[in-house]
Amino acid sequence: MELGSVTHFLKGKTILVTGATGFLGKIFVEKILRVQPDVKKLYLLLRASNPSSAAEYAQRWKDLFKVLRDKLGDDFGSFISKKVTAVIGDVSSENLGIKDVTMREKILEEIDIVTLLLAPSLMRDSILQCLLTQLGLLML
Numbered sequence: 001m002e003l004g005s006v007t008h009f010l011k012g013k014t015i016l017v018t019g020a021t022g023f024l025g026k027i028f029v030e031k032i033l034r035v036q037p038d039v040k041k042l043y044l045l046l047r048a049s050n051p052s053s054a055a056e057y058a059q060r061w062k063d064l065f066k067v068l069r070d071k072l073g074d075d076f077g078s079f080i081s082k083k084v085t086a087v088i089g090d091v092s093s094e095n096l097g098i099k100d101v102t103m104r105e106k107i108l109e110e111i112d113i114v115t116l117l118l119a120p121s122l123m124r125d126s127i128l129q130c131l132l133t134q135l136g137l138l139m140l
């Protein structure tokens with residue numbers, strides 16, 4: 001699949017990102033925001049030991065976000081807050097470990113795409129399997 005068609009596909013989409021603190025996940029988040037700033041929203045499902053806000057996430061990996069920060073200047077903070085929402089959870093727990101029911105329902109209603117940037121064994125018995133069945137799986 002060509003980059004142009006991927007970026008076009010991602011325009012206006014809402015993505016649930018698992019593994020966003022991992023080696024591949026961090027790069028994925030930065031690249032999506034850089035190549036398709038018109039993505040609607042990225043929900044980052046993060047375990048409790050990780051950043052609890054989009055701003056903290058971007059700050060923790062500030063070197064990675066340097067290109068985007070330089071490009072957006074003063075608008076970087078508001079762009080990240082608008083496009084990225086950090087959600088505390090755990091894929092191996094019931095309901096993805098998202099305790100806030102309103103947030104959980106909002107996410108499940110809004111997402112178009114789920115990314116699995118973590119060990120496949122964690123998906124066993126997870127609600128993620130149902131989501132993949134509902135949404136289909138995009139292989140990039």
Ligand SMILES: NC(=O)c1ccc[n+]([C@@H]2O[C@H](COP(=O)([O-])OP(=O)(O)OC[C@H]3O[C@@H](n4cnc5c(N)ncnc54)[C@H](OP(=O)(O)O)[C@@H]3O)[C@@H](O)[C@H]2O)c1
Pocket residue numbers: 018019020021022023024025045046047049050089090091092116117118119120122
């Ligand atoms: N790295 C590569 O070159 C490479 C190549 C081919 C395939 N892969 C595969 O791609 C996947 C990701 O690789 P990676 O190198 O990015 O892995 P990684 O650096 O170990 O990252 C794993 C990610 O999964 C998260 N995670 C683990 N358990 C979780 C749970 N119960 N709930 C929510 N999040 C959880 C971790 O969060 P925490 O920060 O909370 O631990 C972290 O963000 C793996 O399946 C790997 O086998 C990797």
